[in-house]
Amino acid sequence: MTELSLQGRTAVITGAASGIGRALALKAAAEGMALAICDTDAAGLEATADAARTAGAEVATAVLDVRDPAALAVFAGRTQGSIALVFANAGIARRRPISTQFLDELRLIFEINVLGAIATVQAFLPRLTAQAERSQVAITGSQASLVIFDGIGAYTASKHALLPLAEALAAELAETPVGVSLIAPGGVATAILGKGVASASPTVMPAERAADLIFAGVCRGGFLISTHADLAGMYVARSERLRAMLG
Ligand SMILES: NC(=O)c1ccc[n+]([C@@H]2O[C@H](COP(=O)([O-])OP(=O)(O)OC[C@H]3O[C@@H](n4cnc5c(N)ncnc54)[C@H](O)[C@@H]3O)[C@@H](O)[C@H]2O)c1
Numbered sequence: 241m242t243e244l245s246l247q248g249r250t251a252v253i254t255g256a257a258s259g260i261g262r263a264l265a266l267k268a269a270a271e272g273m274a275l276a277i278c279d280t281d282a283a284g285l286e287a288t289a290d291a292a293r294t295a296g297a298e299v300a301t302a303v304l305d306v307r308d309p310a311a312l313a314v315f316a317g318r319t320q321g322s323i324a325l326v327f328a329n330a331g332i333a334r335r336r337p338i339s340t341q342f343l344d345e346l347r348l349i350f351e352i353n354v355l356g357a358i359a360t361v362q363a364f365l366p367r368l369t370a371q372a373e374r375s376q377v378a379i380t381g382s383q384a385s386l387v388i389f390d391g392i393g394a395y396t397a398s399k400h401a402l403l404p405l406a407e408a409l410a411a412e413l414a415e416t417p418v419g420v421s422l423i424a425p426g427g428v429a430t431a432i433l434g435k436g437v438a439s440a441s442p443t444v445m446p447a448e449r450a451a452d453l454i455f456a457g458v459c460r461g462g463f464l465i466s467t468h469a470d471l472a473g474m475y476v477a478r479s480e481r482l483r484a485m486l487g
Pocket residue numbers: 254255256257258259260261278279280281284304305306307329330331332333352356380381382383424425426427428429430431432433
C-alpha cells in the first residue's frame with residue numbers, strides 16, 4: 241500500500257468545534273493540510289478555524305448538523321482540493337438508565353452517532369473513490385464500540401453499531417483507494433465527559449495526545465485504532481464473559 245500523503249491535501253472533520261475534533265483539526269493544520277470543518281456550534285467552530293489559520297492552514301467552515309444529509313452534500317460539494325482524510329467524529333453522550341430513557345433521546349443518540357457518521361461518509365465517498373490518491377475515512381467509535389460501560393447503554397449501543405458498519409464499509413471499499421478506520425478512544429478530556437471527569441481518572445488523556453495517536457493509526461491505514469492500551473484486556477474479559485454464558 242502506498243503511503244498516505246497529507247501535505248497540501250484536505251482533512252474533513254465533523255464535530256470540529258470542540259474536543260477531539262478540534263485537536264484533529266489542529267493536528268491536520270500542523271501537518272500542512274487544508275481543512276474543511278463543520279459543527280452545529282458556530283462559535284466553537286470559528287475558534288477552531290482561527291487557531292488553524294494562525295497555524296497556517298486554509299480553512300473552510302460549515303455550520304451544519306450531521307443529521308442533515310442535504311447540508312452534508314453541499315458541504316462535500318464545496319470542499320476544495322484532494323481529500324486525504326474524512327473524520328466522521330461528531331457525537332453526543334447522555335448518561336441515563338435505559339429503563340427510563342426517553343425514546344426521543346435514544347433516537348437522537350442514534351441519529352447523530354450512527355446515522356450522522358454514515359451520512360458523513362456517504363456525502364464524501366463519491367469524491368474519494370473518484371480520486372487516484374489514497375484516502376482514509378475515520379469513523380469515531382469508542383472503547384464502547386467493543387466493551388460495555390455502565391450508565392451509558394444507549395451511547396454504548398450506538399458506538400457498538402459503528403463497528404459492523406465500518407467493517408462492512410471496509411470490505412465494500414477494499415478494491416478502491418479509500419481505506420476505513422474505526423477510532424476507539426478511551427477517556428479523553430473533552431466536554432463530552434462532563435466537568436470534573438478529566439481530573440477524576442488517571443487514564444483520561446488530553447485531546448492533543450489522542451489526536452496524535454489517531455493520526456498515526458489513520459496514516460498507517462489501521463482499521464481499529466485505540467488510544468488506550470487497556471482496551472485489548474477489557475475486550476478479552478468481555479469476550480470471555482460472553483463465552484462462559486454460551487455454556
Ligand atoms: N472524550 C472521550 O472520552 C471520548 C471517548 C470515546 C469516544 N469519543 C467520541 O469522540 C467524538 C468527539 O467527542 P469529544 O469527546 O471531542 O466531545 P465534544 O463534546 O468535545 O465534541 C463533540 C462535538 O460534536 C459536535 N456535535 C454534536 N452533535 C452534532 C451534530 N448533530 N452535528 C454536528 N456536530 C455535532 C458538538 O457540537 C461538539 O463540538 C464523539 O464521537 C465521541 O463519542 C469521545
